[in-house]
Amino acid sequence: MKLYTDAELAQILDKKIFHKIGEVADRMGVECYLVGGYVRDIFLERPTNDIDVVVVGSGIEVAKELQKALGKNEKTGRWRAHLAVYRNFGTAQIKFYDTEVEFVGARRESYDRGSRKPVVEDGTLEDDQNRRDFTINAMAVCLNKARFGELVDPFDGIYDLEDGIIRTPLDPDITFSDDPLRMMRCVRFSAQLKFFIDEETFDALGRNAERIKIVSGERIADELNKIMKTQQPSRGFVELQRCGLLQLIIPELSALDVVETRNGKAHKNNFYHTLEVVDNVAKRSDNLWLRWAALFHDIGKTRSKRWEPAIGWTFHNHNYLGAKMIPGIFRRMKLPMDAKMKYVEKMVDLHMRPIVIADEEVTDSAVRRLLNDAGDDIDDLMMLCEADITSKNEVRKKRFLENFRMVREKLTDLKERDYKRLLQPVIDGNEIMQMFNLPPCRQVGELKQYLKDAVLDNRVANEREPLMQLLMKKAKDMGLTK
Known part of the structure; x- marks a missing residue:
C-alpha cells in the first residue's frame, strides 16, 4: 500500500491512452474519470489491466470519438483501436494494442426486490460512486486536462485501503x-x-x-x-x-462444521480440517480443480459417520460416498460437468488409497493397482494425500509422510519396470465373447477383471500364451467349457 498525491497520480497515469481520453472528453465538454479496480490497485501497487472509465454523459459517444482520435493505420486504412458497443448495457469497449478500456456513463440505479437487474438512469459522478459496491472500489481519478490526476474519494476509500x-x-x-x-x-x-x-x-x-x-x-x-x-x-x-x-x-460442506462427543470421545471438526487441506494444496499447486477436490475430499463424512462403542466415531467409505455426491453438487452449482468434474470425482474416490497403502506394507501389487486406477493423475493424488495429513501429532505426521515418500519411490520404480503391465491385458472382451459364444454379459466382465487382476498382481505376464491358459482354466471353473 502506498499513498500518492494528485501530482504523483498524474505521473503514474502519464500514458498516451489516458491523455487521449481526457482530450476527447474536453472537446466534448464532459467530465471523465478512471474508476474502480484500476484506481484501487494503483495504491495497492498491484498489476492490473482492468481499466474502467466513467463519463458524466455518454460513455459510448466518448468511446466512438476516442477511436477516431487514435486514428487509422496508414498501410491498412483500418482504425488503430477496435471499438465494441453494447447498447443494452450502455457500455463500450476500446481495445488499443494490448490495452482494453471499458466506458460507461455515470448513472444511478434502483432495484426491484426480485431481481439483480437495476433500473438505470443518467446520473452524476456522485450518483455513480454511491452505487459502487465497496469504498475501495468507489475512488475515481479525473482524466480531464485541467484536473488530470485529481483523486475524488467521497467515502475515504483510501483510508480503508490503508487499514x-x-x-x-x-x-x-x-x-x-x-x-x-x-x-x-x-x-x-x-x-x-x-x-x-x-x-x-x-x-x-x-x-x-x-x-x-x-x-x-x-x-x-x-x-x-x-x-x-x-x-x-x-x-x-x-x-x-x-x-x-x-x-x-454448499450445504454439504457447511454441515462438516460440527464436533460430536460421546462417552468422552470426540471426532475432529472436519470443516476446518478440510480448509487446512485446501490451503496445503494451494501452497503447492495452482491447479484449480485439485483445490476443488481438496474442498470436497471429506464431503461424504456427514453421511458415513457412525458411532461404534468399541472404536468410537468412524467414517467408513466416506471417500466412496463423497465421490457419488460430486456430480449432483457440480450440477447444482453450475460447475462444469465435463472432464473437470470427473477428475474431482476420481480424486475424492481415491484419496484414501495411498493412506491405506502407507499405513500398511507398501507392496508392489497395491501400488500397481493405485497407479492403474489413478493413471496420469497419480502425482496430483499423492499431493492431495500429503496435504491431507494435518495431525498435530508430529510423530504420527512424520511417519505418514515418510511412508508416502516410500509410496512415491515405489510408484517411480514401478513406472520404470512395469509400464507394460499397466496396459490392458492383451486378450480383450470382444475376443472373450467370440471364444465362448457369449453376448455382452456379467461373465465377460468377470473374465476380463480376472485377467486384469492377474496382471496387476504380477501372477502372470501380460502375454498372450500365459493369459490364455489362465483364461481357459477360469472359464472351465465357471462352467463355460468342458
Whole structure:
C-alpha cells in the first residue's frame, strides 16, 4: 500500500491512452474519470489491466470519438483501436494494442426486490460512486486536462485501503439487498486482498444471506473460483460459513462444521480440517480443480459417520460416498460437468488409497493397482494425500509422510519396470465373447477383471500364451467349457 498525491497520480497515469481520453472528453465538454479496480490497485501497487472509465454523459459517444482520435493505420486504412458497443448495457469497449478500456456513463440505479437487474438512469459522478459496491472500489481519478490526476474519494476509500477494510459506501443492507452478488464479492475481496470485513458490513451479510438465492449459479461459481485461486482459500470459506452464506451455497460442506462427543470421545471438526487441506494444496499447486477436490475430499463424512462403542466415531467409505455426491453438487452449482468434474470425482474416490497403502506394507501389487486406477493423475493424488495429513501429532505426521515418500519411490520404480503391465491385458472382451459364444454379459466382465487382476498382481505376464491358459482354466471353473 502506498499513498500518492494528485501530482504523483498524474505521473503514474502519464500514458498516451489516458491523455487521449481526457482530450476527447474536453472537446466534448464532459467530465471523465478512471474508476474502480484500476484506481484501487494503483495504491495497492498491484498489476492490473482492468481499466474502467466513467463519463458524466455518454460513455459510448466518448468511446466512438476516442477511436477516431487514435486514428487509422496508414498501410491498412483500418482504425488503430477496435471499438465494441453494447447498447443494452450502455457500455463500450476500446481495445488499443494490448490495452482494453471499458466506458460507461455515470448513472444511478434502483432495484426491484426480485431481481439483480437495476433500473438505470443518467446520473452524476456522485450518483455513480454511491452505487459502487465497496469504498475501495468507489475512488475515481479525473482524466480531464485541467484536473488530470485529481483523486475524488467521497467515502475515504483510501483510508480503508490503508487499514485493510472492506466496507460498503452506503447502508450495507441496501447495498447487499439490491445486488446480492455483492455479498460474494465482499468475501472474495476479503480473501484476495487479505482484508477484514467491517463489522457493520459483515453483520449485513448475515441479515441478507437468503437474498443469494436470486443470484445465478454461474455467477456464484465464478466468485467461488476466484476465492479458490487465492493464496489462502480458507479465508473466504471461513467468512462464508460465519455469515451463513455457505450453508445456502454448499450445504454439504457447511454441515462438516460440527464436533460430536460421546462417552468422552470426540471426532475432529472436519470443516476446518478440510480448509487446512485446501490451503496445503494451494501452497503447492495452482491447479484449480485439485483445490476443488481438496474442498470436497471429506464431503461424504456427514453421511458415513457412525458411532461404534468399541472404536468410537468412524467414517467408513466416506471417500466412496463423497465421490457419488460430486456430480449432483457440480450440477447444482453450475460447475462444469465435463472432464473437470470427473477428475474431482476420481480424486475424492481415491484419496484414501495411498493412506491405506502407507499405513500398511507398501507392496508392489497395491501400488500397481493405485497407479492403474489413478493413471496420469497419480502425482496430483499423492499431493492431495500429503496435504491431507494435518495431525498435530508430529510423530504420527512424520511417519505418514515418510511412508508416502516410500509410496512415491515405489510408484517411480514401478513406472520404470512395469509400464507394460499397466496396459490392458492383451486378450480383450470382444475376443472373450467370440471364444465362448457369449453376448455382452456379467461373465465377460468377470473374465476380463480376472485377467486384469492377474496382471496387476504380477501372477502372470501380460502375454498372450500365459493369459490364455489362465483364461481357459477360469472359464472351465465357471462352467463355460468342458
